[in-house]
Amino acid sequence: MMSSQFFSTRELSELCAVGETTVKRWANMGLIKYHKTIGGHRKFKLDDVLDFINKNHIRVAPELLERLQAQKRAAEALDLNTEILLVRGDVEALSEKLAEYLLGFKKSEAEALLSKAIERIPSFAVIFDQMIAPAMHRVGHLWCEKKLSITDEHIITNMVVEAILRAKIRYETSHQEARAQGVSALTMLYGNLDGAAPKGERKNPSAIVCTCPESELHEVALLGVSLVCESLGFQVRYVGAAVPFKDLESAIEEHQPEIVCMSITNGRMRAPLYRRYEQFRKFLAKRGAKLIVGGQFLGETKSRPIQADFRAKTCAELEQYLRENFDVSSATREANSKTLN
Numbered sequence: 473m474m475s476s477q478f479f480s481t482r483e484l485s486e487l488c489a490v491g492e493t494t495v496k497r498w499a500n501m502g503l504i505k506y507h508k509t510i511g512g513h514r515k516f517k518l519d520d521v522l523d524f525i526n527k528n529h530i531r532v533a534p535e536l537l538e539r540l541q542a543q544k545r546a547a548e549a550l551d552l553n554t555e556i557l558l559v560r561g562d563v564e565a566l567s568e569k570l571a572e573y574l575l576g577f578k579k580s581e582a583e584a585l586l587s588k589a590i591e592r593i594p595s596f597a598v599i600f601d602q603m604i605a606p607a608m609h610r611v612g613h614l615w616c617e618k619k620l621s622i623t624d625e626h627i628i629t630n631m632v633v634e635a636i637l638r639a640k641i642r643y644e645t646s647h648q649e650a651r652a653q654g655v656s657a658l659t660m661l662y663g664n665l666d667g668a669a670p671k672g673e674r675k676n677p678s679a680i681v682c683t684c685p686e687s688e689l690h691e692v693a694l695l696g697v698s699l700v701c702e703s704l705g706f707q708v709r710y711v712g713a714a715v716p717f718k719d720l721e722s723a724i725e726e727h728q729p730e731i732v733c734m735s736i737t738n739g740r741m742r743a744p745l746y747r748r749y750e751q752f753r754k755f756l757a758k759r760g761a762k763l764i765v766g767g768q769f770l771g772e773t774k775s776r777p778i779q780a781d782f783r784a785k786t787c788a789e790l791e792q793y794l795r796e797n798f799d800v801s802s803a804t805r806e807a808n809s810k811t812l813n
């Protein structure tokens with residue numbers, strides 16, 4: 473429902489919590505514009521639906537209304553060329569587009585592009601590894617070459633984080649709705665997947681804590697990691713960046729996760745931090761929790777190898793590891809093959 477720019481009579485009746493006959497009556501009375509398909513079915517444009525809801529003070533759940541408004545903003549912000557790239561699922565070109573928007577400080581376009589990409593490309597691993605990471609690496613290069621100021625780099629990162637958080641909230645809302653209806657969140661978002669629930673032993677999805685170590689502020693990848701885990705049916709406890717190890721340990725005691733995912737970007741881990749990391753790793757091992765570590769400069773400090781149960785360079789590697797070692801939902805796998813074929 474609601475992933476396109478058009479509504480059927482049934483979808484509109486569900487949105488407004490009325491019967492289909494009422495919707496037909498509204499349409500016949502001219503209260504809401506529509507057109508008829510060759511088959512004779514009424515179709516309502518998103519713009520007209522929002523207009524109708526506004527003018528007639530129709531009560532719609534706030535999160536649904538926000539989602540519709542976001543869809544409208546997205547539709548308005550993107551040019552035809554970008555729409556074509558989205559339809560083709562050309563992530564390389566989409567990544568270039570994202571970088572172009574970010575470097576041009578085009579916030580609504582960047583946000584629209586990310587939200588549409590999440591709608592069309594049902595794999596967070598693909599979106600983060602192939603679209604967001606290359607765009608942000610380009611930002612990093614420009615900053616290194618002094619072609620971008622620190623302030624601009626901060627503005628751009630905030631734009632990305634904000635856009636991802638909006639998409640994350642949207643995804644989680646669908647997740648909750650999906651749980652209530654007994655289908656997968658991906659089915660809710662994309663409407664065309666078989667919503668397999670986590671099977672086997674893992675009827676209650678196990679918890680994953682997502683974090684960055686103390687003094688690590690780079691958080692964008694961690695957001696991707698958390699979304700990948702969520703989309704596989706895990707219960708994610710997002711602790712966030714730069715968390716002191718002692719607080720992290722309290723969080724572990726509280727949530728008893730099966731896995732901890734940690735993102736490390738800064739290349740040099742100083743000796744005291746490294747020792748604390750090792751202590752934390754042993755703390756987890758004693759509690760039977762697995763530690764998965766990833767990040768672009770992982771293993772750069774040859775003298776102090778960062779040990780973990782699994783070390784990943786990409787979100788795709790994480791996804792593969794989780795699929796091979798845990799009982800996860802099959803929804804994304806099917807989605808991936810649909811997109812990448």
Ligand code: B12
Binds near residue numbers: 693766786790
């Ligand atoms: C944005 C940014 C910042 C922001 C971060 C804000 C935020 N909210 O995240 C701010 C401005 C705070 C910042 C600060 C600094 N930054 Co900075 N930053 C960047 C920049 C431009 C983008 C990072 C990013 O968002 N990448 C996008 C993500 C999605 O890509 P990714 O990190 O590669 O992650 C992918 C994989 O690595 C993997 N992955 C990552 N983590 C994990 C975890 C798991 C479990 C798994 C499975 C996979 C995985 O999956 C991701 C998707 O593919 C990079 C440039 C770059 N090359 O990345 C520099 C960069 C990382 N920063 C750098 C530096 C030097 C700094 C500072 C030291 C600068 C300073 N002098 O103050 C500080 C350090 C702050 C700190 N204490 O952490 C250097 C790091 C060099 C090094 N070898 O350590 C870089 C590379 C810039 C450069 N070219 O020199 N930075």
